Amino acid sequence: MTERTIKVDYVPRVEGEGSLQVKVRDGAVEDVRLRIFEPPRFFEAFLRGRKYDEAPDITARICGICPVAYQMSACHALEKSLGITVDGGLRELRRLLYSGEWIESHTLHMYLLHAPDFLGQPDAIALAREHPAEVKRGLELKRVGNRILQVLGGREIHPINVRMGGFYRVPTLEEVSELRPQVEKALLLAEESVRFFAQLSFPDLTEDYEFVSLVHPKEYPMNEGEVVSSEGLRLPAERFEEAFEEVQVPYSNAYHVVRKGRGSYLTGPLARYALNHDRLSPRALDLAREVGLGKVERNPYRSILVRSLEVVHACEESLAILERYRPPPKAWVEPAHSPLPGTYAAITEAPRGMLYHRYRVNAGGFLDEARIIAPTTQNQKRIEDDVRHVVGRSLDLDDPHLADACERAIRNHDPCISCATHFLDLTVERQ
Amino acid sequence: MHEERMLQDIRRKVEEVARDNGATHVRRVALWVGALAHLTEDQARARWSEMTRGTVAQDSALDIEQSKNLDDPRAQSIVLTSIEI
Numbered sequence: 365m366t367e368r369t370i371k372v373d374y375v376p377r378v379e380g381e382g383s384l385q386v387k388v389r390d391g392a393v394e395d396v397r398l399r400i401f402e403p404p405r406f407f408e409a410f411l412r413g414r415k416y417d418e419a420p421d422i423t424a425r426i427c428g429i430c431p432v433a434y435q436m437s438a439c440h441a442l443e444k445s446l447g448i449t450v451d452g453g454l455r456e457l458r459r460l461l462y463s464g465e466w467i468e469s470h471t472l473h474m475y476l477l478h479a480p481d482f483l484g485q486p487d488a489i490a491l492a493r494e495h496p497a498e499v500k501r502g503l504e505l506k507r508v509g510n511r512i513l514q515v516l517g518g519r520e521i522h523p524i525n526v527r528m529g530g531f532y533r534v535p536t537l538e539e540v541s542e543l544r545p546q547v548e549k550a551l552l553l554a555e556e557s558v559r560f561f562a563q564l565s566f567p568d569l570t571e572d573y574e575f576v577s578l579v580h581p582k583e584y585p586m587n588e589g590e591v592v593s594s595e596g597l598r599l600p601a602e603r604f605e606e607a608f609e610e611v612q613v614p615y616s617n618a619y620h621v622v623r624k625g626r627g628s629y630l631t632g633p634l635a636r637y638a639l640n641h642d643r644l645s646p647r648a649l650d651l652a653r654e655v656g657l658g659k660v661e662r663n664p665y666r667s668i669l670v671r672s673l674e675v676v677h678a679c680e681e682s683l684a685i686l687e688r689y690r691p692p693p694k695a696w697v698e699p700a701h702s703p704l705p706g707t708y709a710a711i712t713e714a715p716r717g718m719l720y721h722r723y724r725v726n727a728g729g730f731l732d733e734a735r736i737i738a739p740t741t742q743n744q745k746r747i748e749d750d751v752r753h754v755v756g757r758s759l760d761l762d763d764p765h766l767a768d769a770c771e772r773a774i775r776n777h778d779p780c781i782s783c784a785t786h787f788l789d790l791t792v793e794r795q
Numbered sequence: 796m797h798e799e800r801m802l803q804d805i806r807r808k809v810e811e812v813a814r815d816n817g818a819t820h821v822r823r824v825a826l827w828v829g830a831l832a833h834l835t836e837d838q839a840r841a842r843w844s845e846m847t848r849g850t851v852a853q854d855s856a857l858d859i860e861q862s863k864n865l866d867d868p869r870a871q872s873i874v875l876t877s878i879e880i
Contacts, residue, residue, distance in 0.1 A: 368879065368880055369877050369879045371877045372876060373874060373876060374805075376801040376804035
């Protein structure tokens with residue numbers, strides 16, 4: 365054979381990777397194992413020995429989609445060591461920042477990762493060819509979410525303007541007035557999104573979820589609240605580990621988190637919605653009624669609708685904050701004292717669900733221990749349960765179609781795993 | 796972590812191109828590495844022979860052009876430029 369040089373010009377992609385092993389015996393599912401290969405990242409280990417005020421920026425690097433959640437959970441936990449309470453205008457700015465993240469993260473999930481599943485398209489690129497107006501709407505909405513992060517956080521991804529007690533600088537009135545019309549437009553796009561997603565055809569399915577989320581008496585939860593379960597649990601966020609535990613499974617590099625004595629549960633939009641429905645913004649509530657969404661939604665495929673309602677809520681909340689905005693006299697609250705040694709924990713609501721941080725601070729203000737439990741980890745076992753049910757219902761499918769059905773079940777919940785799910789390596793052992 | 800995934804994707808592409816061209820063996824693989832890419836020449840060489848074992852790219856030579864141009868639009872990327880079969 366003659367030697368040939370073939371020009372390729374291919375740029376490789378960084379993708380996650382997962383595999384699914386299914387065992388079927390006598391026509392029934394015996395075992396389903398979702399394996400995540402991603403290597404450990406050791407964030408908890410290299411936080412040890414770092415100064416307490418480095419935690420928000422270090423942990424933000426855990427996720428490029430929801431860095432604000434990491435900054436918020438770290439700040440809320442460690443501000444307790446400083447005797448800081450953030451309220452008034454600074455508290456509102458934190459909610460605005462978080463709203464920006466919900467808008468950009470949810471929109472990414474809805475339009476680029478989830479919507480193709482309902483419109484018969486393999487991915488967002490193909491979707492853009494068939495439905496260009498919808499994809500443009502999604503990208504415009506995401507752009508506004510990113511813009512909020514840029515104005516408040518200094519940049520769209522991994523913001524750099526968050527600190528203990530508030531911000532390094534707060535936006536000027538000019539910056540806010542530039543942002544307002546963009547968020548007004550985003551609210552309209554978000555409403556159009558809800559109506560568009562409501563027309564999709566959803567598989568008819570109800571899952572028996574235990575929902576767990578923060579619940580706040582006055583607002584739809586972002587930064588504060590108690591941990592509440594649909595099955596009767598209620599406890600302060602800092603006592604999370606009394607009721608929940610991380611469990612290692614031998615077949616995956618990802619932890620599972622279970623409610624002690626019960627098992628899997630679901631955190632994220634479906635849980636927040638079920639436990640906080642009445643505290644959604646007025647237009648989000650009206651739209652929920654308009655599209656026929658009840659107070660609780662247990663069909664995981666319809667999570668795209670709930671997510672879109674949360675985007676409406678985040679836009680409305682942002683707008684209200686921007687309209688009230690007067691630059692606070694100081695961009696941050698000064699600590700009442702040096703960090704007191706002790707253990708401090710907090711939970712905030714990342715777009716994908718509860719994000720728990722716990723730190724042990726020593727007398728010098730350095731971290732002796734850090735524990736971070738991300739929503740992806742908390743939902744891992746519940747997603748595996750969903751996949752098990754999908755497999756049980758779809759045993760007549762050939763392997764490629766079964767893999768597709770399983771990937772869809774994962775994309776219902778989590779954009780982080782979704783990166784991996786287009787590469788789900790399915791092994792079915794039929795006996 | 797990202798470096799490993801990128802190399803795996805390159806190997807996958809090399810196998811695909813070889814298969815599409817009816818090749819049973821790949822002799823040489825050429826990469827262009829941007830100045831800001833998350834991969835170094837050492838890392839690539841250390842992993843390539845290991846990760847291509849048992850594939851059509853086993854024992855293939857790896858040519859690496861390391862760019863120093865920070866302003867190149869692809870400065871953060873790696874490009875699989877060509878393969879020789």
